[in-house]
Amino acid sequence: MAETLRDHGDPGDAPSVPAPLTPVTNDARPSAAEEARTIAASTSTATLASLTADGEPWASYVTYGLLDGQPVLCVSHMAEHGRNLSGDARASLAIVAPTTDPDPLASGRITLAGRVERPTGDEYTAAREAHLAAVAAAKYYIDYSDLTLWVLRVERVRWVGGYGRMDSASAADYLAAQPDAVSPKAAVAIDHLNDDHADSLTAMARALGGFPDATGATCTAADRYGLDLKVSTPRGIAYTRVGYATPIDSIDDLRAATVELAKRARS
Amino acid sequence: MAETLRDHGDPGDAPSVPAPLTPVTNDARPSAAEEARTIAASTSTATLASLTADGEPWASYVTYGLLDGQPVLCVSHMAEHGRNLSGDARASLAIVAPTTDPDPLASGRITLAGRVERPTGDEYTAAREAHLAAVAAAKYYIDYSDLTLWVLRVERVRWVGGYGRMDSASAADYLAAQPDAVSPKAAVAIDHLNDDHADSLTAMARALGGFPDATGATCTAADRYGLDLKVSTPRGIAYTRVGYATPIDSIDDLRAATVELAKRARS
Numbered sequence: 001m002a003e004t005l006r007d008h009g010d011p012g013d014a015p016s017v018p019a020p021l022t023p024v025t026n027d028a029r030p031s032a033a034e035e036a037r038t039i040a041a042s043t044s045t046a047t048l049a050s051l052t053a054d055g056e057p058w059a060s061y062v063t064y065g066l067l068d069g070q071p072v073l074c075v076s077h078m079a080e081h082g083r084n085l086s087g088d089a090r091a092s093l094a095i096v097a098p099t100t101d102p103d104p105l106a107s108g109r110i111t112l113a114g115r116v117e118r119p120t121g122d123e124y125t126a127a128r129e130a131h132l133a134a135v136a137a138a139k140y141y142i143d144y145s146d147l148t149l150w151v152l153r154v155e156r157v158r159w160v161g162g163y164g165r166m167d168s169a170s171a172a173d174y175l176a177a178q179p180d181a182v183s184p185k186a187a188v189a190i191d192h193l194n195d196d197h198a199d200s201l202t203a204m205a206r207a208l209g210g211f212p213d214a215t216g217a218t219c220t221a222a223d224r225y226g227l228d229l230k231v232s233t234p235r236g237i238a239y240t241r242v243g244y245a246t247p248i249d250s251i252d253d254l255r256a257a258t259v260e261l262a263k264r265a266r267s
Numbered sequence: 268m269a270e271t272l273r274d275h276g277d278p279g280d281a282p283s284v285p286a287p288l289t290p291v292t293n294d295a296r297p298s299a300a301e302e303a304r305t306i307a308a309s310t311s312t313a314t315l316a317s318l319t320a321d322g323e324p325w326a327s328y329v330t331y332g333l334l335d336g337q338p339v340l341c342v343s344h345m346a347e348h349g350r351n352l353s354g355d356a357r358a359s360l361a362i363v364a365p366t367t368d369p370d371p372l373a374s375g376r377i378t379l380a381g382r383v384e385r386p387t388g389d390e391y392t393a394a395r396e397a398h399l400a401a402v403a404a405a406k407y408y409i410d411y412s413d414l415t416l417w418v419l420r421v422e423r424v425r426w427v428g429g430y431g432r433m434d435s436a437s438a439a440d441y442l443a444a445q446p447d448a449v450s451p452k453a454a455v456a457i458d459h460l461n462d463d464h465a466d467s468l469t470a471m472a473r474a475l476g477g478f479p480d481a482t483g484a485t486c487t488a489a490d491r492y493g494l495d496l497k498v499s500t501p502r503g504i505a506y507t508r509v510g511y512a513t514p515i516d517s518i519d520d521l522r523a524a525t526v527e528l529a530k531r532a533r534s
Contacts, residue, residue: 045371047314047361049326057324059316059361061376061427080378080425094314094326103404104312109328111347137370158347160328 018235020210026243028225030180033173036110036159037069039097041179044134046095048073050084058084064093065127065134069175071112071152072119072127074138078146085150089115093152106162114155114171118148127151178249185251186222193219193227193258200262205231207265209240224248227258285502287477293510295492297447300440303377303426304336305490306364308446311401313362315340317351325351331360332394332401336442338379338419339386339394341405345413352417356382360419373429381422381438385415394418445516452518453489460486460494460525467529472498474532476507491515494525 030038048062060081064071071093075082085091092113099107119127127149132138141147157169169177193201198216205214209229216232226243244257245264297305315329327348331338338360342349352358359380366374386394394416399405408414424436436444460468465483472481476496483499493510511524512531 045363047316047326047363049314049316049324051322051324055318055322056357056380057316057318057359058378058380059314059326059359060378060425061361061363063371090323092324092326094328096312096314096328104330104402105404107328111325111327113323113325135371137372158327 016236018211018233018238020238020240021212022210024210024240025208026226027241028243028247029228029241030183030223030225031169031173031177032159032167033157033169033177034180034224035108035161036112036157036169036174037177038180038183039095039108039110039159040066040069040071040112042097042184043095046071046093048075048081049092049094050081051088051090052080052084053087055088062093063131063135063138065131067119067123067127067130067151069177070154072131073116073150073152074131074135074142074147075150076144076146077148082146082148085116085148089117091116091150091152092156108159108161110160111158112152112154112156112174113158114153116150116152119151123151124149180223181249182251182254183221183223186254189251189254189258190219190222197258197262200258200265201227201229203265204242204261205229205240208242208261211238211240222254222258227261283503285478285500285505287505287507288479289477291477291507292475293493294508295510295514296495296508297450297490297492298436298440298444299426299434300424300436300444301447301491302375302428303379303424303436303441304444305447305450306362306375306377306426307333307336307338307379309364309451310362313338313360315342315348316359316361317348318355318357319347319351320354322355329360330398330402330405332398334386334390334394334397334418336444337421339398340383340417340419341398341402341409341414342417343411343413344415349413349415352383352415356384358383358417358419359423375426375428377427378425379419379421379423379441380425381420383417383419386418390418391416447490448516449518449521450488450490453521456518456521456525457486457489464525464529467525467532468494468496470532471509471528472496472507475509475528478505478507489521489525494528 048060050058052058094111097108154171157174160166201217202214205211205217211231213233214231217229219227220230221228224247229240231238245260248257315327317325319325331340361378364375421438424441427433468484469481472478472484478498480500481498484496486494487497488495491514496507498505512527515524
């Protein structure tokens with residue numbers, strides 16, 4: 001469960017959001033650990049925070065691959081961040097999910113914090129492959145002698161999903177979680193739902209989402225567990241969740257899952 | 268002058284780049300301080316490195332505006348990075364220039380390091396305006412009581428322009444520099460030069476760029492001081508610089524400056 005949104009010290013200014021009038025049938029959604037794994041898998045660039053010899057924080061742009069969820073960096077020991085990691089293994093990585101939202105703080109991002117280690121043996125081979133799989137250009141430099149592979153041993157995970165959606169995850173949960181196979185590929189399907197199936201979305205909001213007074217609904221996101229809906233009601237704009245009958249693990253299953261939701265909403 | 272590109276420990280693998288055969292007429296280019304100011308002005312999102320209570324480095328996504336080149340952050344004291352800045356003022360900010368290059372390490376990026384301070388009085392007002400000018404959505408939350416404005420007092424500047432282009436700049440030079448008014452807006456003009464004026468670019472490379480044996484040239488960048496050219500020669504691919512007669516401070520002046528270069532190259 002995400003932390004409750006805390007007010008920003010001036011609740012009188014906050015718009016009130018209508019509450020559901022009936023129980024929400026299935027509000028399952030990705031855990032913070034799953035959200036974090038999905039964001040980690042969504043790109044191959046990040047910013048590293050390392051420590052200078054004076055213990056000062058140093059932010060620097062890096063590329064990474066993922067080895068079972070652990071970031072694999074490839075940095076030069078001639079660069080400041082390379083010297084920093086050699087001097088102090090404590091590090092963290094901020095990763096921002098690609099977004100087209102004009103509001104930069106509406107996007108999802110994570111911080112993975114822990115300690116870096118140089119992989120050896122079979123893990124070195126796997127880490128090298130993981131970095132190359134994510135960063136195509138690395139084939140030109142990964143074997144130069146000044147470059148070092150580092151695996152970030154994740155100890156702390158912080159996820160921010162946008163305004164008011166944030167939580168911490170344990171490292172164990174993060175490492176055990178799977179990235180979402182649906183949400184990064186759902187944009188076209190969401191457009192189709194909103195363009196051609198507005199009535200079905202409204203029916204879902206009424207029958208399954210807890211808003212029998214819905215006058216309209218649009219889908220704002222889809223993931224392995226269900227749809228996020230933005231609901232118009234006479235009481236104002238509300239937000240709810242409609243979960244599929246069973247979770248899905250491929251974008252190819254999204255159509256059947258939403259057809260089932262629409263049928264159930266009208267039955 | 269940028270630092271000389273140091274090899275990566277395996278010079279035998281590095282491709283050799285043909286040297287100019289004649290003097291380069293005018294190789295003026297932006298200083299590291301100017302490059303850094305241009306990158307700082309190119310976006311309003313960055314990653315902050317701050318220190319936890321245990322002195323560990325914490326990377327987190329932030330928005331910023333610029334007050335005379337100094338980043339102005341607006342962060343909540345309920346967020347980890349907000350608590351970190353309150354506990355230890357040492358901080359740095361990594362900023363990556365927007366890019367369409369498929370190779371993430373070909374893009375320009377900077378690290379600005381120093382200490383944060385809460386602005387007061389007239390500087391508070393100016394810092395607030397600077398943040399709002401850069402981050403439109405901040406008008407919805409900037410005055411909430413949990414949010415604090417911080418100005419990063421820049422003490423160290425590190426610029427990386429891409430592969431082999433990197434340098435440090437003094438804080439004084441960074442603060443005194445002006446962002447480039449030409450390079451962020453030059454894409455259309457560069458396409459036009461390459462599509463319709465390939466002969467002129469080749470003439471520039473031969474007469475002004477030091478490559479009388481050029482068989483072709485394309486423009487890869489344009490800034491206030493001149494053009495970067497990628498030059499085809501019988502000896503291989505080379506890179507050079509052709510500086511305008513005088514620096515320009517508007518994209519509107521780029522056409523006249525390149526026409527003058529073309530005329531001079533053919534005279």
